[in-house]
């Protein structure tokens with residue numbers, strides 16, 4: 566029975582049963598696959614036959630995982646990576662040539678920024694940054710060498726939002742590849758291909774796993790682009806492990822219900838903190854006070870699970886707040902069942918110079934909260950006691 570429902574496909578799109586008639590898909594922990602004869606082997610290598618050859622290329626578990634993501638994002642094809650950063654780097658490495666230029670929002674994940682500023686320049690690939698809150702300035706940065714327009718929305722860690730429809734049209738006008746890191750939203754909340762994205766990238770380590778267990782990444786999108794990325798990955802080896810794919814495919818079965826609660830908790834916490842005397846500022850996409858609230862409402866089904874807050878008193882107050890936390894975790898991850906509190910300026914984005922941090926919206930007192938699935942009363946009470954210490 567065909568369904569167009571996200572929840573049903575997340576559960577029912579699975580590998581064909583084996584002769585054992587298992588209900589839950591087994592793990593295919595095998596590095597390679599066997600051939601019937603020399604002709605079968607030859608035809609498989611020339612791709613006259615579509616089949617699994619070697620798990621660096623494809624594996625039943627990674628295929629199941631990526632096909633779910635492809636369906637959720639409304640994409641044509643995809644490839645599963647060992648980590649989100651492997652997905653980001655492989656996309657650039659496969660699609661960019663020496664001399665190409667990227668236009669990107671300045672507010673991107675710290676390691677993506679390091680790729681743009683330290684590694685891509687090794688191959689004469691340059692990047693121009695724009696302020697995520699000034700989309701009008703993008704067009705002036707586009708040159709005849711610009712190949713990719715790159716954004717995250719919501720951004721990490723500032724939860725800024727950019728109008729994806731506007732960017733999709735701009736990319737089309739200038740014949741750019743529009744690439745969106747959709748990690749903070751997940752396809753349950755937002756599908757960038759609807760707005761004209763050519764490729765969508767995920768760190769599956771975050772909300773897709775949702776339980777802080779495994780690393781993973783994905784790129785999905787137009788099949789000709791995915792083909793290039795696949796060939797790069799097949800030859801360079803950043804493939805997702807079948808074990809991680811098995812875990813992640815199971816996690817996707819519960820993505821919708823988890824996201825509903827994550828976002829409900831995050832909105833309640835945001836509303837609570839907005840009125841808190843010890844908080845200077847709260848940023849959350851579905852708070853009316855968010856500068857891009859209207860855009861967020863248009864392109865996102867829910868507000869996500871990340872809040873950016875400024876504690877009254879700046880850096881010192883922010884550090885004291887972190888030190889007083891009791892239940893929530895101080896950890897570098899996000900999108901876990903456990904609520905996580907981080908200080909981006911001294912951790913995930915510490916490689917950025919102070920002025921780069923500032924222009925990416927990372928002030929010294931900024932605290933990022935990844936709201937988990939504990940009872941909201943307990944989350945609020947831990948944060949409240951830490952603010953009042």
Ligand SMILES: Cc1ncc(COP(=O)(O)O)c(C=O)c1O
Pocket residue numbers: 648649650651653674717721746748749767768769770771780781782
């Ligand atoms: C927006 C975003 N993109 C990419 C990554 C990298 O993902 P991974 O840690 O799986 O390599 C992260 C990690 O935090 C992220 O937040």
